[in-house]
Amino acid sequence: MNISIPNEFNAAVLTKTNEALEIKSIKTPKLDAGHVLVKIKQAGLCRSQLMEARGHRGEDKYLPHLLGHEGVGQVIATGPDVNKVKVGERVILGWLKGSGIDTGGMVFSSVSGEQINAGPVTTFSEYTVVSENRVTPCPDDITDDMAVLLGCALPTGAGIVLNQAKPTPDDTVVLVGLGGIGLSALLMLLHFQPKTIVVIDANPNKIALAKSLGATHGFELDDNLQNTLSELFPIGFDIAIECAGQTSSIELAFELINNSGRCIFASHPPNGEKIQLDPHALICGKRIEGSWGGGSNPDTDLVKIGRILQNMTLPTELFVSHRYSLTDINNAFDDLERGAVVRAMIEFE
Missing domain, CATH: 3.40.50.720 (NAD(P)-binding Rossmann-like Domain)
Incomplete structure (x- = not known):
């Protein structure tokens, strides 16, 4: 499978709480043991992330940093010792810990030389590097819209x-x-x-x-x-x-x-x-x-939950009511904060 690794990618960065996220160009880092490089297809907006961006979690010691903890994407590359997923596989990204290596957070570098912090999983970017234990293989019968929500x-x-x-x-x-x-x-x-x-x-x-x-x-x-x-x-x-x-x-x-x-x-x-x-x-x-x-245990419950709900007759807007591009992410946060959306999705494709 011919999958190229980009030299850099765009990401929404929180530089200061209660201010707009900034789109920055990030260098793709060398993958260490347990790291998985994923091309993000869709990422969900969660109230927990809104509270973090708006400063309601207290002092933020990690600024500037990336956000997002639920998404779906394709594995582009893996670091040493990764056995849970393989290149080309579609995966669910989420904050719950499953099986696999726990790499902890990491530090990216922007093209301009700025250090950008990140946790074990982030999703508000075109590509991301996550810990092996924060990805779960996604079966073909689970749609992308459902897969995103299975992250959180x-x-x-x-x-x-x-x-x-x-x-x-x-x-x-x-x-x-x-x-x-x-x-x-x-x-x-x-x-x-x-x-x-x-x-x-x-x-x-x-x-x-x-x-x-x-x-x-x-x-x-x-x-x-x-x-x-x-x-x-x-x-x-x-x-x-x-x-x-x-x-x-x-x-x-x-x-x-x-x-x-x-x-x-x-x-x-x-x-x-x-x-x-x-x-x-x-x-x-x-x-x-x-x-x-x-x-929930990501390794056993995500697919179980997804299949139960996909077998129910439900309106599609229940899962995704509004779709935004990465460059429009601040409007998405504003809409979420004032209760104007049921479920907001950032789309990269």
Whole structure:
């Protein structure tokens, strides 16, 4: 297979938090043990990356650096000792650690001589060098649009349901937040078919979308919502899944479960914020737990999740509602921040 290795490539670089990313030309480095050079086809935008770019993760000690942690692409070259993937293979790129060598982060050089930091996986660039344990071979029956989301949103959101919540047909479930992770959780809930699925979001359009997919009830966030739900569901919910990204939404989800219920949250509130819970509720039996990537194992769960969802009849815009070029990435971040997109994708081909 004749695949050429470029001397350089374009990448979106975060040079200062809460400022626009800059497109810079990066030199293609020599590959060390465990490195995989990938030509990116598509990369997804995630709220976690938005918070990092906007400075909501606290002090950033690695500026300037590359971003992006979910994508799909083709392997162009591999460093020594890489056995998991081969040149020419289509792969899923994600932040969850799978099998293979963990190389840690690396440092690129721009054409102008600037050092650019990067973690074990980045995707906002035409090409990228990633750690072997952050790539997963992608079967032909998984589409590119699905493969991108298998890098972050789907293993986290759908994984919460598949690996942690595991609802039964008798369960009542409330889902708070309908971003990429929340919608992914909803899709897997529809697969498990609990008797009640209540969705909550600030955006009425997202609530309408969720109800069209099969959610049984939908409510907009307001100050009286907890009282409304307590009247409609006085026993409380068996499972609450929180994906809205606010401490207040985690607290709301916890309040809505019954005394034998579970609250599982995957959101990342701004750095330094704390949740407040009634300790007596914990004594009475309520449980709360966080979710690290939905408890998903990339080597076994990504393809399983992808195939489950591809067998469902779903609107394509649920996976990709807006597409952007790399040079338009700052507009994509702005649209994501103001809630104007369901799912944004950066396309390189």
